[in-house]
Amino acid sequence: MCDSGICKIKAEYILAEQKREVDLDHVSDKDKNVLKPDLNEADVCLDDDDNHPPLKKQKFSKKKLKGQNKSRGPTFRINKESELCSSLIMRGDTNETPACHKVNCPFLHDIQKYLEIKPKDIGDTCYNYQISGTCSRGLTCRFGFEHITSDGKNKINEKQRQKFETEGSHTKNQLRHDIQIALRKRNYNFExxxxxKYYNTSKAKKLDFRIMKKVTLKMLKKKSENKLIGAITDEDIIKLRQREKKTIDWTDKLFLSPLTTVGNLPFRRICKEFGADVTCGEMAMCSSLLQGAPQEWALVKRHSSEDIFGVQLCANNPYLFTKCGELLQNETDIDFIDINLGCPLELVYKQGGGCGLLRRQNVLESCVRNLSNILTIPLTVKCRTGIYNNDNIAHVFAPKFRDWGASLLTIHGRSREQRYTKSADWQYIRTVAQAAAPLPVLGNGDILSYADxxxxxxxxxELAGVMIGRGALIKPWIYTEIKEQKLWDISSSERFDILKKYANYGLEHWGSDNKGVENTRRFLLEWLSFLYRYIPVELLECPPQKINERPPYFRGRNDLETLMASPSASDWIKISEMLLGPVPDNFHFLPKHKANSYR
Incomplete structure (x- = not known):
């Protein structure tokens, strides 16, 4: 006879799997351990003595993964043997050919041979060369007709380069090589x-005075050219108050949400041109930043057009948060740091980051308090309503965030369980805003038009402003619509011009060689997986469009409009080929985010 308690749990799991209504997160760790041996195949034998109907031997089917395509591979692989070595790509007008000092370099070192096998140029004009007077990809540029000579030399327009350096747009927050080496060797000074040193909040509070003393002294040293002389007075070690930090007026600002994968620098530039007031980089993992990972540091890069820019961090303990906050404040030009408490991804959640921090109040308090004490720029928090559908807890944390030192709270009107399958709960957002007062609060969820x-x-x-995520992906001109209080019937040619501009910004950001072109194509296709959902205003029966309503297939007013409305990835690839040339032979694309956000 089997234990009735264990059998009862197993029975509940079988029924729940059949209905697909339960997540493993509802069950305690103890019960999970009991069920672990039987997760693949459960032999459930409930006897009559247990007062349960007998259940037959059934298989546990793995719960369907929603929200992401988990089996994606790389869209394109670079063949190093057919690519020119980086030491040769900037060969100038001199007769000297730079030498490669790498041992066993796998790249090609014969310039003439490379030019013979190099794919045909995509276009005759190079955007990077035109705006800056030089192309950083040199001989490998896929648009190099106007700056590559027939004998394999790279031209530079000195007049245009000098003009660009003084007047042009620039990308900030590049990771310096010496900082990267210090991080990898763990020699960086996190004073x-x-x-x-403590997770324990009561002990962490005792460190406030020591931390603020060091912060104040550091600020005084930066302000004064002379070294401090003499004894430290009370004025030197007085605690830095919240109002004495750098402040940002959040009132009536339109925010671009930090969007993983699609919220890259070229896309943020597009949104800035349409009127976004505040931008934030994609979610960056603190552990990767502290390791000096280039792919993670790319997420904190800032364009000069982004006048108010922040970085969103994700971690599961105060050590990572505080080190990363100190590092970014010292080495980058940013206006605020945002703590991610809303990431619903399983991998992040199970490790205690993102939404997982909402289950660990002591650790969460230590993270917010310590990071706020170290920073002299505003600290903001973005979270969901809670973890489970029927258990909203954001209103409980809202006043605590205020007391712990946050300067702003953004509330996404859905729980972790809901992801994007339900409409945002704006009534509950009001409850959170009232509980957080006087802390400024932003609302986030389902805004796709000025009417929304x-x-x-x-x-x-009570809201200070709104944050827009998917709405900006579907129609980045939403910021213009809101500021001008109108519904913009944008034409297909105007939308295609936006894509052209995005492609140019992408080539400037990722480069115009083979790798840069395919990176630009990949992120363009990821954006098109959202952009195709836009329905032209003139075709709507009841405007404006709602974000969670799936439209039927329709024919646009011209062929381009019909093509841009196609839900097929093959049609998105056709659009990319209009801008970036034919895809390579080994190219394939599967969007990261599934289009499951319609109800």
Missing amino acids: LSALI YKLARETVP
Whole structure:
């Protein structure tokens, strides 16, 4: 006879799997351990003595993974043997050919041979060369007709380069090589973060005075050219108050949400041109930043057009948060740091990051308090309503965030379980805003038009502003619509011009060689997986469009409009080929995000 308690749990799991209504997160760790041996195949034998109906031997089917395509591979692989060595790509007008000092370099070193096998140029004009007077990809540029000579030399327009350096747009927050080496060798001096030694909140509070003393002294040293002389007075070690930090006026600002994968620098530039007031980089993992990973540091890069820019961090303990906060404040030009408490991804959640921090209040308090104490720029927090559908907890944390030192709270009106399958709960967002007062609160969720924005502000008058995510992906001109209070019937040619501009920004950001072109194509296709959902205003029966309503297949007013509305990835690839040339032979694409956000 089997134990009735264990059998009862097994029975509940079998029924739940059949209905697909339960997540493993509802079950305690103890019960999970009991079930672990039987997760693949459960032999459930409930006897009559247990007062349960007998259940037959059944298989546990793995719960369907929603929200992401988990089996994606790389869209394109570079063949190093057919690519020119980086030491040769900037060969100038001199007769000297630079030498490669790498041992066993796998790249090609014969310039003439490379030019013979190099794929045909995509276009005759290089965007990077035109705006800056030089192309950083040199001989490998796929648009190199105007700056590559027939004998394999790279031209530079000195006049245009000097003009660009003084007047042009630039990308900031590049990772310096010496900083990267110091991080990898663990030689970087984290003098403030070294004080963070405890998870225990009561002990962490005792460190506030020591931390703020060091922060204040550091600020005084930066302000004064002379070294401090003499004894430290009370004025030197007075605690830095919240109001004495750098402040940002959040009132009536339109925010671009930090969007994983698609919220890259070229896309943020597009949104800035359409009127976004505040931008934030994609979610960056603190552990990767502290290891000096180039792919993670690319997420904190900032364009000069982004006048108010922040970085969103994700971690599961105060050590990582404080070290990363200190590092970014010292080495980058950013205006605020945002703590991610809303990431629903399984891998992040199970490790205690993102939404997982909402289950660990002591650790969460230590993270917010310590990071706020170390920073002299505002600290903001972005979270969901809670973890489970029927258990909203954001209103409980809202006043605590205020007391712990946060300067702003953004509330996404869905729980972790809901992901994007339900409409955002703006009534609950108002509850959170009232509980957080006087802490400024932003609302986030389901804003796709000026009408949605107006309704949100009327529903929650306490809001300081709104944050827009998927709405900006579907129609980045939404910021213009809100500021001009109109519904913009944008034509297909205007939308295609936006894609052209994105492609140019991508080539400037990722490069115009083979790798840069395919990176630009990949992120363009990821954006098109959202952009195709836009429905032209003139074709709507009841405008404006709602974000969670799936439209039927329709024919546009011209062939281009019909093509841009196609849900097929093969049609998105056709659009990319209009801008970036034919895809390579070994190219394949599967979007990261599934289009499951319709109800």
